[in-house]
Amino acid sequence: MKILVPVKRVVDFNVKIRVKSDNSGVDLANVKMSVNPFDEIAIEEAVRLKESGKATEIIAVSIGPEKAQEQLRTAMAIGADRGILVQTDDEVEPLAVAKILKALVDKESPDLVIMGKQAIDDDSNQTGQMLAALLGWAQGTFASKLEIADGSVKVTREIDGGLETLALKTPAIITTDLRLNEPRYAKLPDIMKAKKKELETMSSGDLGVDTAKRLETLKVAEPAQRSGGIIVASVDELIDKLKNEAKVIS
Amino acid sequence: MSILVLAEHDNTGLKSSTLNTITAAKEIDGDVHVLVCGSGCDSVAQAASKVDGVSKVLKCDAPEHEHPLAENIAPVIVDLAPNYSHILAPATTFGKNIMPRAAALLDTQQISEIIAVDAPDTFQRPIYAGNAIATVKSSDAIKLITVRGTTFDAANAEGGSASIEDVSGKGDSGLSSFDSAELSKSERPELTAAKIVVSGGRGVGSAENFAIIEKLADKLGAAVGASRAAVDAGYVPNDYQVGQTGKVVAPDLYIAIGISGAIQHLAGMKDSKVIVAINKDEEAPIFSVADYGLVADLFDAVPELEGKL
Numbered sequence: 001m002k003i004l005v006p007v008k009r010v011v012d013f014n015v016k017i018r019v020k021s022d023n024s025g026v027d028l029a030n031v032k033m034s035v036n037p038f039d040e041i042a043i044e045e046a047v048r049l050k051e052s053g054k055a056t057e058i059i060a061v062s063i064g065p066e067k068a069q070e071q072l073r074t075a076m077a078i079g080a081d082r083g084i085l086v087q088t089d090d091e092v093e094p095l096a097v098a099k100i101l102k103a104l105v106d107k108e109s110p111d112l113v114i115m116g117k118q119a120i121d122d123d124s125n126q127t128g129q130m131l132a133a134l135l136g137w138a139q140g141t142f143a144s145k146l147e148i149a150d151g152s153v154k155v156t157r158e159i160d161g162g163l164e165t166l167a168l169k170t171p172a173i174i175t176t177d178l179r180l181n182e183p184r185y186a187k188l189p190d191i192m193k194a195k196k197k198e199l200e201t202m203s204s205g206d207l208g209v210d211t212a213k214r215l216e217t218l219k220v221a222e223p224a225q226r227s228g229g230i231i232v233a234s235v236d237e238l239i240d241k242l243k244n245e246a247k248v249i250s
Numbered sequence: 251m252s253i254l255v256l257a258e259h260d261n262t263g264l265k266s267s268t269l270n271t272i273t274a275a276k277e278i279d280g281d282v283h284v285l286v287c288g289s290g291c292d293s294v295a296q297a298a299s300k301v302d303g304v305s306k307v308l309k310c311d312a313p314e315h316e317h318p319l320a321e322n323i324a325p326v327i328v329d330l331a332p333n334y335s336h337i338l339a340p341a342t343t344f345g346k347n348i349m350p351r352a353a354a355l356l357d358t359q360q361i362s363e364i365i366a367v368d369a370p371d372t373f374q375r376p377i378y379a380g381n382a383i384a385t386v387k388s389s390d391a392i393k394l395i396t397v398r399g400t401t402f403d404a405a406n407a408e409g410g411s412a413s414i415e416d417v418s419g420k421g422d423s424g425l426s427s428f429d430s431a432e433l434s435k436s437e438r439p440e441l442t443a444a445k446i447v448v449s450g451g452r453g454v455g456s457a458e459n460f461a462i463i464e465k466l467a468d469k470l471g472a473a474v475g476a477s478r479a480a481v482d483a484g485y486v487p488n489d490y491q492v493g494q495t496g497k498v499v500a501p502d503l504y505i506a507i508g509i510s511g512a513i514q515h516l517a518g519m520k521d522s523k524v525i526v527a528i529n530k531d532e533e534a535p536i537f538s539v540a541d542y543g544l545v546a547d548l549f550d551a552v553p554e555l556e557g558k559l
Contacts, residue, residue, distance in 0.1 A: 016513070017378045026382055094350070095359045122377050123494070124362045125346050129320065130354035138425035139320055141347045144488065154429060158488045159343040160442075160497065162433040166319070168426045178478065178495060179488060214359035218372065219385040226520060229541035231532075235554045238526065238544050246524045246541065248446070248503040249470065249559070 001055045001148075003046040004110040006101055007039040007075050009068040010121045023219045026121075035071045038116025040078070041176040044183040045146065046114050047079030054148050057081050059108060063100055065089050069199060076194035077186035083199040086207065094122075096204075096211040098130035103207035105135060110171065112153070117142050117175040128175035138168035142177040251280035251370070254308075254330060256323075256339040256348065259286065259294040261316070266443045267340035269301065269407060270399035275338050276303045277367040277402070283308060284412075285330065287323045287419075289316035295414050302409035312419030317428035318344055324351040325420040331356055331392050335370070341396035342442075353394040360394045361386060365401040379494040379517040399442060400500035400521060434489050436474075441490070444473035446503045447522070449492055451515075452479035453508020453529065453548055460485050462549070463507060466556045475499065475519075477509045493518035508548045511536025528552065 011017055011026075012034040018027045035043075049055040060075035062068040063086040072083035086100050105113065118125035132139035140146075140155030144163065147154040156165045158177045186194070204211050232238045242249045253275040258265040268284070275282045283306040284298040295309040308330065314322045327337060327348075337352070339345030341363040353360035365383070366374040372387045373395065441447065448470065450463040460480075467474045475497070476490040492499055494517040504522035509515060511527070511534055519525070520539050527540035530547050537543040544551055 011378070013514075017381050019382050026378060093359050095354060095357070098354055118495070120379065120494070123379065124360075126350035126353070126360050126362060129347065129350035132320075133324065133351040133354035136425075138423075139347075139351065140426075141320075142343060157343075159431075160489060162431065162487060162489050164317075164431045165429040166426050167429050169424070172425075177488075179482065214388060214390050215361065216387045216389070217384055218387055220377070221383050221385070223376070223380055223383050223520075226525075226539045226541075228538065229525070229543060231537070231543045231545060235544070235546075235551055235558060238542055238555065239558055241542050242503070242524070242526070246503070248524050 001112065002057045002059070002108065002110040003049065003055050004059050004061060004105060004108060004113045005039070005042050005046050005075065005080060006061045006113070006115045007043065007071050008036040008119045009033050009062060009064045009071045010036045010119055013037055013120055019220055019222050023221055025217070025220050035074050036116050036119045038118060038176050040183045041178070041180050042114040042116055043075045043078045043080060044181045045176065048181065049148065050079065059084060059110065061086070061101065061104055063088065063092055063097055072199055073194050074186065076197045077191045078184065082197055085199065085201045086204055087201050088204055088211070090211065091213070092211050093213055093215060094124050094126035095130055095214065096209065097127050098134055099209045100204055100207055101131050102134045103209055112170060112172060112174060114174045114176065117177055128173050132173040138172040140166055140168050140172060141175045143174050144177050144179045146174060251335045252333060253278055253280045253282050253336040253338065254334045255282060255284045256327065256337065256345065257284050257286045257294065257298055258340050258342060258344045259288060259291065261288045261291045262293055264294055264297045266404055266440065267342050267399045269404035270402045271338050271340045271397045272301055272303060272405040273402040274364065274367060274397040275336070276405070278336055278370050280335065281305050285310065285327070287315045287318065287326055289313050297407070299412040299414050300408055300410050302406035304410045304412045307412050307414045308417045309414055310417045310419050314419055314422040318348065319426050319428070320348040320351045321423040321425040322420070323348050324355060326417070327352040328355045329420065330417065334392060336393045336395060338395045338397055341398050345396045349394055349396050356392060356394065358390045358392055358394050359388070360396070361388060362396050363398045364395055365398050379513055380520070381513065398498060400498050434487055438467060439471070439473045441473040441475055442497050442499055444501050446470045446472035447475050447499050447501045448472045448505045448507065449475035449477065449509060450480055450485070450507050451477035451509030452483060454480060454485060457485045462552050466552055469556050469559050477515045506536050506540070507552060509536055510534045511539065
C-alpha cells in the first residue's frame with residue numbers, strides 16, 4: 001500500500017503572530033516556520049502503518065516556497081521515503097491545493113492519502129474533503145483511529161457529540177485529528193538519512209493546474225482585545241462580583 | 251437572491267447550530283430556504299418550517315441519509331446549487347465535513363467559519379486561531395460558507411410558516427457506510443449553546459477529580475468543558491474540548507478551572523461575556539483574559555464556591 005501525505009509549511013504553533021500595521025496580512029518575516037502540527041500527525045500515522053507492514057511507500061508532498069523543502073526533510077526524517085515539492089511563492093487556496101494534489105494522486109496512484117484536518121494558519125479545514133470530492137473517493141475526516149483492512153478502512157472520527165466510526169472503501173482520504181497519535185521526535189541519524197532521500201521539485205504549471213485566487217483578502221485586523229480584569233481575594237468576593245457587578249448569576 | 255441553509259439535525263429535531271446559521275443567512279439578505287437531508291425526518295422538516303424567516307423547506311428523506319455521510323449529502327447540494335446565490339452550513343463537525351466536498355464539486359472556494367457578514371460577497375473570518383480576523387471577498391458565482399454559531403444569535407424557532415417540498419435523494423454512493431457511534435449522553439445543556447460553561451484543565455489532575463467540576467456545573471445549570479490538555483490526559487471525552495480545534499463557545503459566563511490558558515484554548519472561549527479563572531499559578535496566561543481571577547488551589551476554591559452558591 002502506497003500512502004501520500006501532504007505537509008504544509010506554517011508559522012510554528014508556539015509563535016504569537018503579529019498583524020501588519022497596514023492591515024495587509026500577518027507579519028511572517030523572521031518567524032519560525034514548522035510542519036503544520038496536524039500534518040505531522042498524518043506523517044506519523046503513515047510511518048506507523050509502514051512499520052506494521054501495512055504500507056510499503058510513503059510520499060510526502062508540499063506546496064509552497066523553496067524553503068518548504070525543510071518541512072519535506074522533516075517528514076522524511078520521521079519516515080517518509082521521498083518528497084515532492086510543488087514550488088510556488090503565491091498563496092494557494094484550498095481548492096487549488098486540492099487540484100494540485102489530485103494531479104499528483106493521478107500520477108502516483110496511492111491507496112490512501114493521510115493529511116491534517118486543517119492548517120493552523122488559515123484554519124480553513126477544507127483541503128482533504130475537496131480532494132476526496134475531486135477524486136470521487138470516500139473521506140474520513142477528523143480521525144482519531146484507523147484500522148486498515150483489505151479494500152477498506154475503518155475510521156473513528158471525533159464529532160461534536162462524541163465519536164463515530166465509518167467504514168470507507170479504499171482508496172480513501174483520511175484527515176487527522178489531535179488524538180490519532182503522538183508524533184515522534186526525529187533522531188539525528190534519521191535527520192542525516194533524510195538529507196539523502198529523493199526530493200523532486202516541480203511547478204503547478206507542470207501539473208496543468210490553474211491556481212488563480214477566488215478570494216480577495218481586503219483586510220487583516222487584530223481581534224477585539226479583552227480589557228484586563230481584576231484579581232479577587234476570596235470565593236466570597238468572586239460570588240459578590242458575579243452576582244452584583246457582572247450580574248451573570250442570581 | 252435565494253440562500254440555502256443545510257440543516258444539522260438528528261432525524262427528530264433541529265440542532266441549535268441550524269438556527270444560528272439561519273440568522274447569518276438572513277443577514278446576507280434574500281429568501282432563506284432550508285435543506286433537510288435525513289431518514290424519517292418529517293418532524294425536522296416541520297420544525298424547520300416554523301423557524302422565523304424561513305420561506306421554504308426542502309426535505310430529502312431517503313434511507314441513505316440516516317447518518318449524515320458527506321459522500322451522500324454533497325451531491326444533493328450540488329443538484330440544488332444552481333437555484334441559489336449562497337449555501338450555508340454550521341461550522342460544526344457536521345458542516346465542516348460536508349460543505350468542502352460540495353464546494354469542490356461546484357468548483358467553488360468555500361469561505362470557512364464566518365463571524366460577520368459585511369456584504370453579500372464579503373465576510374469576516376478568524377485565522378491563526380483567532381489571533382487575526384481576515385475580511386475576504388469572494389468572486390465565485392455561488393458562495394459556499396460555514397458559519398460560526400457563537401457570533402450569530404439563534405433565529406426564533408417559532409413564527410414561520412414555510413412550505414415543505416420533497417426533493418429526491420441521489421442514492422447511496424457506496425463509498426462509505428456508518429459503522430457505530432459512541433455519543434456522550436448528558437442531562438446538561440449543550441456546550442456550544444449553554445449560558446454558563448464550567449471547564450477544567452490539566453490542573454484538575456484526574457478523571458475522578460473532574461467530579462468537582464461537574465458538581466459546580468450542575469449547581470449552576472452549566473455545561474462542562476475542558477482544555478485540550480485535560481482531554482489528551484484522558485480525564486474527559488474529546489467532545490468536551492474547547493479551543494481552536496475543539497468547540498468554540500461564547501456563553502454569558504465561562505469559568506476556567508485549572509486551565510493555564512494556551513492560545514489554542516483561548517481561541518475557543520475568549521468571546522465569552524464574562525470569564526472567571528481559578529488557578530493557583532498567578533502567572534497563568536488565562537488571567538490576562540479573565541474578568542475575575544482567583545489565585546487559589548482549585549481543590550479548596552471550587553468546593554467552597556459550589557457550597558456557597
